[in-house]
Structure formats: structure tokens, C-alpha cells
Amino acid sequence: MPAEQIAESVRSIQQVWSRTPRVGLILGTGLGGLAEQIETDAVIPYGEIPHFPVSTVQSHAGQLVCGTLSGLPVVAMEGRFHYYEGYSLAQVTFPVRVMKALGAELLVVTNAAGGMNPQYSLADVMIIEDHINLMPENPLRGPNDDSLGPRFPDMSAPYDRELIGLAGRLAMELGIPHQQGVFVAVPGPNLETRAEYRMLRQLGADAVGMSTVPEVLVAVHAGLKVLGLSIVTDICLPDALEPVEIEKILAVAAQGGECLSRLIPRVLAEWGKS
Ligand code: HPA
Numbered sequence: 001m002p003a004e005q006i007a008e009s010v011r012s013i014q015q016v017w018s019r020t021p022r023v024g025l026i027l028g029t030g031l032g033g034l035a036e037q038i039e040t041d042a043v044i045p046y047g048e049i050p051h052f053p054v055s056t057v058q059s060h061a062g063q064l065v066c067g068t069l070s071g072l073p074v075v076a077m078e079g080r081f082h083y084y085e086g087y088s089l090a091q092v093t094f095p096v097r098v099m100k101a102l103g104a105e106l107l108v109v110t111n112a113a114g115g116m117n118p119q120y121s122l123a124d125v126m127i128i129e130d131h132i133n134l135m136p137e138n139p140l141r142g143p144n145d146d147s148l149g150p151r152f153p154d155m156s157a158p159y160d161r162e163l164i165g166l167a168g169r170l171a172m173e174l175g176i177p178h179q180q181g182v183f184v185a186v187p188g189p190n191l192e193t194r195a196e197y198r199m200l201r202q203l204g205a206d207a208v209g210m211s212t213v214p215e216v217l218v219a220v221h222a223g224l225k226v227l228g229l230s231i232v233t234d235i236c237l238p239d240a241l242e243p244v245e246i247e248k249i250l251a252v253a254a255q256g257g258e259c260l261s262r263l264i265p266r267v268l269a270e271w272g273k274s
Contacts, residue, residue, distance in 0.1 A: 002090070002094075002097070002145065002148075003145055003147065003148070005050070005051040005094070006051075006094075006097045006098055006101050007101070008050045008051060009049050009050050009051050009052065009094075009098045009101075010098055010101045010102055012048070012049055012050050013044060013049060013064070013066070013075075013098070013102065014102075016042045016044055016066070017041055017042040017044075017066040017075075019041070019066070019073045020073060020102065020103035021066070021073045021074050021075045021099065021102050021103060021104045022072045022073055022074065022103075022104060022105055022106065022272070023069070023072055023073075023074045023075075023104055023105070023106045023107075023108060023268060024074070024075050024076075024077075024095075024096070024099030024100075024102075024104040024106070024107045024108070024224070025069075025074060025075070025076035025077065025107075025108045025109075025110075025264070026076075026077045026080050026095075026096075026107070026108070026109045026110065026212075026215060027076060027077060027078050027079070027080070027110055028080060028109075028110045028111035028112055028209075028211060028212075028231075028253075029111065029112040029233075029249075029250070029253055030112055030231075030233075030249070030250045030253025030254055030257060031110045031111075031112065031231065031253055031256070031257040031260060032078045032079070032257070033254070033257040033258060033260075033261050034076070034110075034257070034260055034261045034264055034265075035065045035076050035078045036261075037069060037261055037265060038065050038067040038068065038069045038074060038076060039067045039068040039069070040065055040066070040067040041066050041067045041068070042065075042066040042067070043063050043064070043065050043066070044063060044064045044066065045062060045063045045064075046062045046063060046064065046079070047062075049064065049098075051094060052064075052094065052095065052098075053081050053087050053091045053092075053094070062078070062079040063078050063079065064076070064077060064078075064095075065077075065078055069264075069265055069268055070265045070266075070268040070269040070272060071269065071272060072268055072272045074268075075099055075102060075104065077095055080092075080095075080211060080215075081095075082188065082189075082210055082211055083135060083137070083187050083188070083210070083211075083214065084187060084188035084189035084210055088137070089135065089137045089138065089139035089214045090139055090142075092139065092214050092215070093139040093214050093215050093217070093218035096215050096218045096219050096222065096224070097148065097218065097222065099224075100219075100222040100223070100224055104224065105224065105225060106160075106163075106224060106225045106226070106227065106271065107215070107216075107219040107224045107225070107226050107227070108226075108227045108228075108229070108264060108267075108268075109212050109215055109216060109219075109226065109227070109228050109229070110228075110229045110230070110231070110260055110264075111183075111209045111211050111212045111228075111229075111230050111231070112209065112230070112231050112233040112249060112252075112253045112256075113126065113183060113207035113208060113209035113230035113231065113232060113233065114191070114192070114197075114207060114208045114209065114232070114233070114234050114235075114236035115206070115207050115232035115234070115235050115236060116197055116200060116201045116205060116206060116207060116208060116236045116237070117179070117181060117201075117206040117207070118237060119179070120179055120181075120206065120207070120232050120235070121177065121232065121235075122232060122233070122234070122235060122252050123177070123231060123232060123233075123252050123255045123256045123259070124177045124178060124179050124231070124232040124256075125171060125176055125177065125178040125179070125229055125230070125231060125232075125256060125259050125260065125263065126178070126179045126180070126181050126183070126206065126207050126229070126230040126231075126232060127164055127167045127168055127171070127178060127179070127180045127181075127227075127228070127229060128159050128181070128182075128183045128212075128228030128229065128230060129159055129164055129180050129181060129182060130158070130159065130182050130183075131158065131159075131182065131183045131184065131185065131212070131213050131216065131228075132182060132183075132184040132185070132203060132204065132205055133184075133185055133213045133217070134184055134185060134186050134187075134200075135185050135186070135187055135213060135214060136187055138214075138217065139214045139217055139218050140153070140217060140218070140221055148221065148222060149221035149222050149223060150221070153217070153220050153221045154220075155217075155220065158216055158217075158220045158226055159216075159226050159227065159228055160225045160226060160227060163225065163226075163227040163267065163271065164180065164227070166267055166270055166271065167227060167229070167263065167267050168180060170263060170266045170267055170270065171259075171263055173266075174259075174262055174263060174266065176259045176262065176263055177259075179206070179232075181205075181206030181207055182204055182205045182206050182207075183205065183206070183207050183208070183209065183212060183213070183228065183230055184200050184203065184205035184207070184208050184209075185208075185209060185210065185211065185212060185213035185214070186200075186208055186209075186210060187210065188210035189210065191244055192208065192236065194238040194239075194241050195238070197236045197237070197238040197241070198238040201238070207230050207232060208236065209230065212228060212230075216228060227267065229260060229263070229264070231252070231253055231256030231257065231259075231260065232252075232256070233248075233249040233250075233252040233253050233256065234248070234249055234252070
């Protein structure tokens with residue numbers, strides 16, 4: 001039973017770390033740098049948490065970092081699970097359930113994304129204002145556990161409007177190049193063809209990636225506030241498309257990751273006052 005599995009994971013984490021997190025963070029590909037800013041109480045490898053899948057991507061560390069950031073107790077996933085790795089979306093999103101059950105109120109989710117809006121530049125931070133789900137599965141499919149959330153969760157504003165505004169204002173103050181846009185989730189693992197980028201842009205998306213939307217669906221279902229931040233790691237203009245090199249994407253992610261390492265603590269400091 002998922003509820004029992006969630007409770008078991010929570011108990012095992014609480015044996016090592018007894019505080020109640022206010023914030024859960026999911027650090028995307030190449031974006032783990034923020035974890036170093038956490039005043040760490042405990043680091044738990046995913047393999048030691050019952051029912052947590054184990055990360056298979058090399059650029060993902062695969063551990064839960066528990067501690068304090070901007071004066072707030074937080075849990076951060078250094079490394080996330082992707083649909084393309086073969087996990088079900090229930091597995092991909094299981095940690096979000098655990099964060100909620102630990103007591104988190106806010107989920108901050110980050111990712112590396114391809115920029116399709118021609119105004120975007122490499123390493124821009126895109127504050128996610130809305131999303132389009134093109135994953136072939138849904139983590140909420142199947143019998144609904146009403147104790148976890150409603151059968152038909154509302155998606156009129158999955159990304160908290162105040163946090164979108166706050167992140168934009170603080171990015172401006174910090175001089176961080178930023179955008180606000182729509183994120184579309186695809187299953188991967190292949191990158192898109194020119195024709196697919198053209199289609200995704202016409203659908204209304206500004207950036208594309210292989211994660212985040214499943215976690216956000218579960219977070220909204222669970223009643224968590226959400227802030228989503230993408231780093232534009234490659235430029236995906238169908239008429240000027242260059243072959244991507246994953247090393248380059250990771251290098252740009254590291255650059256954007258530094259911006260997130262400055263921005264997210266400031267956002268949390270301000271949010272924590274409210
Ligand atoms: N597609 C294209 N470019 C990307 C992606 C993606 O899913 N993720 C990061 N850069």
C-alpha cells in the first residue's frame with residue numbers, strides 16, 4: 001500500500017533526522033550545487049530509504065540532504081528519478097509524497113531544459129509559470145487515496161503566483177538573467193527533432209525537458225505549494241538547430257546552477273518571513 005510505504009520511508013528518515021522540513025527541494029541535472037549551501041544535519045543515500053528508487057544517471061548523486069537553508073529546515077533531493085530511466089511515474093514521484101508526509105509546505109523543483117522561445121539565452125533561469133504534460137503516463141492514474149489528495153486535482157494555478165512574482169523580483173535584484181514561461185514535459189530519453197521543437201513551440205511552450213511535471217502533479221495533488229525553475233541549457237530553435245553535446249548541457253547547467261544557488265536561498269528567506 002502506498003500510504004504504508006510513505007509512512008515507512010518517513011519513519012526511516014525521522015530516525016536519522018527528527019526535524020520537520022518546511023521546504024522540499026528537487027535538484028535537477030547538474031544543479032546539485034545548491035546542496036552545498038545547506039547547513040547539513042544528515043545525508044541519506046536513497047538506497048538506505050525504504051521504497052526510494054535508486055538513481056541510475058551518473059550526473060545525479062542520489063541522496064537526500066537534510067538541514068537548514070536560509071534559516072528554514074529543508075530536505076533536498078540531490079538527484080531525481082526520470083521516466084526515461086524506466087521508473088513508473090509512481091516511483092518518480094514517491095519522494096514528493098515523502099516530503100509532504102515529513103511536513104513540507106513548499107516544493108521547489110529545478111531542471112535543465114531546452115529553450116524554444118527565441119528570446120531566451122543559454123543559462124537563463126526560466127521561472128515556470130505553467131506547464132504542458134506530454135508524458136505518456138500520469139502518476140495519479142489508478143485508485144485515488146483520498147487521504148493523500150482529491151481525485152481530480154485542480155490545475156488552474158499549479159505554480160504559486162506569489163512565488164513566481166517573488167522569484168522574478170529577487171532575480172532582478174540579484175542581476176540574474178531570467179525569464180518566465182511555460183514548460184513542456186516529454187518522456188525522453190532522445191532529444192527532439194526539428195519538427196518536434198516546431199510543434200512544441202506552437203503548442204505554447206517556451207522550454208522543454210524530461211522531468212518536473214510528474215512531481216508537480218503529485219505536489220499539487222498533495223496540497224504543496226510549488227515553485228519551478230528551469231535552466232536553459234541548450235537553444236532549440238528548429239531552423240538553427242545544432243547537435244547537442246551532453247557535456248555542454250552539463251557545463252551550462254553548472255553555470256545556471258550557480259544562479260539558482262544565489263536565487264533559491266533568497267526566495268526561501270523571503271518566503272520564510274510570510
Ligand atoms: N530537450 C531538449 N533539450 C533539453 C532537454 C530536452 O528534454 N533537457 C535539457 N535540454
